[in-house]
Amino acid sequence: MRNILVVEDSPLVLKILEHLFRQEPRLQPLFCASLGEAQVLLETSASLFFAAIVDLNLPDAPDGEIVDLVLHYHLPCIVLSGSYNEQRRDELLLKGVVDYVLKESQHSYEFAFRLLHRLERNSQVKILVAEDSEATRHFIRRVLSPHQYQIIDAEDGNEALRILHEQPDIDLFLVDHSMPGISGFDLVKLLRQKMKRHELIILGLSADAKGSLSAKFIKHGADDFLRKPFCPEELNCRVMSTLERRDMLHALKQAALFDSLTGLYNRRAFYEQGEQLFLQAQRGGQPLSVAMLDLDLFKAINDEYGHASGDTALVGFARCLREALPDTLLGRLGGEEFALVSHLDGPGLAAGLDQLRATCAQLRYAAGAPPLSFSAGIYHGAPDDLESLLHQADIRLYQAKRSGRGRTLHN
Template sequence: MQYRILVVEDSPVVLKVLKHLVSQSQEFEPVLCSCYKEAEEKLAEGESFFASIVDLNLPDAENGEIVDLVLEQKIPCIVLTGNFDDSLRVGLLNKGVLDYVTKESRYSFNHVMKVVNRLKKNQDIKVLVAEDSSTSRLFIKILLEQYRFNVIEANDGQEALAKLEADSEIKMLITDHNMPVVNGYDLVRMLRRNIRFQDLVIIGLSAEGDTSLSAKFIKSGANDFLKKPFYHEEFHCRVISNLESQEMLETIRDLANLDPLTKLYNRRYLFEEGEALYQKGAVAAVLDLDFFKKVNDTYGHFVGDELLKEFSSLLIDVFNDALIARFGGEEFCLISALSVDEVVGKLDEFMDLVRGRTFTTAEVSVTCSIGVCSEQQSTLGEAVNLADNYLYDAKRTGRDRIVLSEE
């Protein structure tokens, strides 16, 4: 999907720079206008725009009329200007402009693109606002929706807790302190006791004058705290900053736990996290692509890599509730809480899917061999070793088959 970005700028040099920066992402399509009239004509065509980057002072609209034009169309607006004026900045932000950027250096234009990219990311982020005041809740919702967040509302801490339990995709909670039933401080404490919510970004709010409240919130597990009334520019900065910090932590965690090619878990993560799952009675299976070296030798390593990625995606589709890891090369392991019969049934289904399709643009046909440890062992390591031995038996006896015991 391509997102159309309206760029309105009278300077040919700046317009060229912005066109280059916007075009660097294949997801963005710049629509260039050099004056107010051109922008007006583009908007009159009825095409939708994901965001706009506009020069405040245009030859045919010297007093910022372009801002009113795009905001009337409910298009998120980033303003560029040659001069900084604090009172003008405040006025523009109060109108609903996302940011006010001076054309000082290349960094300024990079900052504009950072805001646009953030808007794209925010579309997939759910934010829960827990606030008993409908006025305050609406104000916060408007601020978040300016940045294209998906906003969910709760009237009190108890309702917020229920919505968090029901929707695992909520990434951020913004909670007032003074709420009925369960207040914000107690809500934070309850959430941080549950490992499921360890990555939830929490920002506390309060109009109360107790200076120790912010410290209490943060010590209980909140990521940040804002005292009401707050200025919406500060609010946006805190929200974005905390989200980016959490995303950085998730990136670091992914680098440690995920295979960089297939995005499956790696061997280390499987043994660290899979032991507890296995001890509850799970089944371990080891899979290996047949004659994978021949694919690399015939088509090259790029096609081999694409094959591994597509094979991994197919494995996830069939075993979407299992813990799946790439052991290295063309070998994979999965731990499933299903019964042995159910796991074998799904593996048969998976092998049929592999046989019935061609992979990558090179249209490569492949099969796989599988070993399954069907009896409970003392440790996950023992189970995987046995499954690996059965995989060897599957290879030795003709490949493209499942083996559950020594043959």
């Protein structure tokens, strides 16, 4: 839960914000209508707040005094304003506010909430700035720091390469075109030979007036380009939009690989990963075990206790399965059917599943529901073909269910 300080005196704006906060269970607003109320709250409880959304013009603070108060307590500050003033906007951004949002439409307030969500994630985002101008590096740091990013500086391309080698978890690279030693343009070409776009976001910078330079940067691997001098708001928007695109692509990739309910590999990804394991085992001349697992009487759980309880049972079972067999390829093939590939032999894997069975019996997934049980079939042998071994395991699963459920059969 994140506590958000909201300082706003307009009943209409408060109504809109309250509506949006109701859709965000992880964000808990505390509303104030004046500078005085906010001052009392911050003096006693500033450490409890994650960020603040404030109106620039309050009855007892008509000249933005609330911004200075919030920044004094080192809180990320999102400013709402009913009128646009470009000079005031730049002053506020350089003063250290997260952003300056006009009260224009529903979209404006939704943008403020996008900023809150980014602030939650930004503390894990590392940005490397490669720029030979100390003044420009300082400017970029001043603009980006309020967004809670981890910012690292490099004075030239060679230092940037060293830092990227030492810290491979850097998310975004801001690089100037013209630097001593290796140029930013050559650096982008070099990096893209080693790192894909989802591994490192690159934003090119240049004061060169040539319009073709931005296209040249992007064609050789940069994700975006900024021409200097740029305003603080433009830099923030470009950085945020590239990070959001990366996060969206990551989410799409996750959705393509993992079952949305249990977090295990889905059927397609399980078979793809399984085939890779089989190829490795074949090259090494090692046997593998596969198993098919099925929750017992799962339809009765859904019918008698509801689908929400059935989902709880599936989630709990998947969690226990991961804990019991951490070094095993696991997948949910559909419904209550699961599969795995393991380097354990048949008896060893059966022993692991027996321990899992005891753990599952203690799971609580619905009031008054019987202990959760599963049946399993295991086949251990030469890794000739994944589908064939899973078929053999499925035959043993069927035999286990016919012989009374709640047991494991193996060859």
